[in-house]
Amino acid sequence: MKKITVLVVTLTLGSLALFRMVSAQDAKIDINKAGGKPALAVVDFRGSGGATPLMSVFNGTLFTDLQTSGIFKMIPKSLYPLQNPQRPEDLRPTSGQGLALADWAGSPVNASHLAYGYTADQNGTLVLYGYLNVTNAPSSQPLLFKRYFGSMDEGGARKVAHEFAADIIAQFGGASLAGSKIYFVSSRTGAKEIWSMDYDGSNAKQLTFNRSINIEPAVSPDGSKVAYVSFAKGTPHIVLMDAASGRTLPFYNQQASLNSSPSFSPDGGKIYYSSSVSGTAQIYVADLDGRNFRRISNSRAVEVEPKINPKSPGMMAFSSGRSGPEQVYRGSVDGGDIEQLSDGTGEASNPAWNPDGVHLLYSWTRGYAQGAFNIFLMDTTSRHYDQLTSGAGRNENPSWAPDGTHLCFMSTRSGSAQIWTMLADGTQLQRLTTTGQNLSPAWGKGNLQ
């Protein structure tokens, strides 16, 4: 017996030491695939007639889309030659002024690819002619030549810019974020309402108008539905909404003082949520209409934020106070095999699975005062983690973009709660919102509108 005890102690200590050692390594999402990034120059497009005043919006949107994708080295416009081609017919074998591709391939531009084109007003329709060329092959055909159609207004200019950018990104195997939507909570009207916006912060739309408290939006995997929590009927309850029309869809709430933390299953057919019908908030799953509900967790602690693994739908991550301060756990959707993922330090919450089913974003106060959350990324296989934000206000509610390399989150670093995006390595930080307090973002695929 003694021998066995000694052996067990040695093993435990050994594995603890090993755990401390490997924890020092970081979790990483591979953002830059092997090889260098393409160096992209994008001319300022010009427009004719009614399209002329729309070009500043168009050029801004196009550049931002391409830059935000993270897959290009964007050449600063200050290095560009004096003249810009607008059509392939403008290109000459030699120019020295910018009308030869060699002018873009050489120093100081050093672009590997050139995007150019123009827009025109054709009977009230905005038409974009977009081209992409390789700069070191002057005689070759454009890699991309396409026409795009939009309405003759800023919305139309953004639409054609997003579509052209998506096609350029697709040339390099990237997934475009154009068309994707971020749902969030905004207090800009004085009450907390659910809003949506394009991923670049434009096109903000108010979706709820009840002047109550509306929080915790979640978007279905296909982008067609949004679930959120509303106080409009007194106690917090779940509301399901058609994303395109804003129409409320039927959802049965259990008779409880709290139904909250909704999220969709990867196939979009179930809603996981937290309900206090047993007296303490516990995790449940139900059909999309709220019927056929079934209890999953069974503890005496508050358990919220069930998030189903997109690659292993039998596994969920959630947050719970079952061992003291709130921590992030994973377990089976049958309620078994529960493991603590965050190490018990501070408080951890807001789990969000990467589409790869391995990496998990979450908010954690490790190393900071209570309430001072930062965004962390964990490889759930090795438990290595990496801190993506540091010390700049509260940083919470991370949500992956559909491309699995970008994320959005709430940060108070500017002095108020606002929504920011960045790449999963912490770079390309961009602030999307400015008006009122904006929080709890959920990034989903676009819907047909």
Next chain:
Amino acid sequence: MLMRTKHAALWPFLGVLLVGAGCGGKKPIPIAPTGSVQTTAATTTNGKPVIEFTVEPATIDRGSSATLKWSVTGANYISIDVFGAVQATGSRNVQPYATTTYHLIADGTMGRATADTTITVNPGNPAAPPTGPDTGAGQGGTLQDRIARQVQDVYFAYDQYDIAGDAQSTLTADATAIKSILQAFPTASLIVEGHCDERGSAEYNLGLGDRRATSTKEFLVQLGVPGDKIRTVSYGKERPQCTEASEDCYAKNRRAHITAAP
């Protein structure tokens, strides 16, 4: 298990209260916390960090401060859950509004050691004793007036929802007042709101506030307030009473608040 413990704890307390009432006008005696912890020192047998974590004094009146002192050896990461990462040796003045347990974690190469230290906060003068149905004072006024005047908020420790000693005395007074009010307004019903401070996640706090409201309702029902007259709602950290980032303010937000149902 927690529920059973809590209800069991209620009965000896009621005995104390009856004695207190007999003395007339005396403040209810705060329940002495069981095993008042002044020092927790983790002993080591296996190379884990060694912690000395103390507070002086261990019991304070609300509004006074105490000094936490700690000294840790053999750790490369030390945190106290209220402050975050701290140095190996240090001290800090704290002024908790309600009884608070401070949790220290020390990670070393051979594992983790933890220690807790609790500061018991004497609430001082709690709610004025409720006026019985026969006394004239407090009889007048609308339903809202009487609730605002006679029913006090109850406060909770960080991340806790159990009804602790000082909250028990407040709620016992509240129950008497509520029963009297419900006699005067037989059709009225009440809402218990659960609130949290701003530090935890919004999602977790919604669950915690719900549990605080439910614990409060359960306690009132144990004391004879009809359960069908009380609904609960959690506001989590959505409607804080106090918006400064200070422990004093956080403590005021960790509460159950009782109002008239519309």
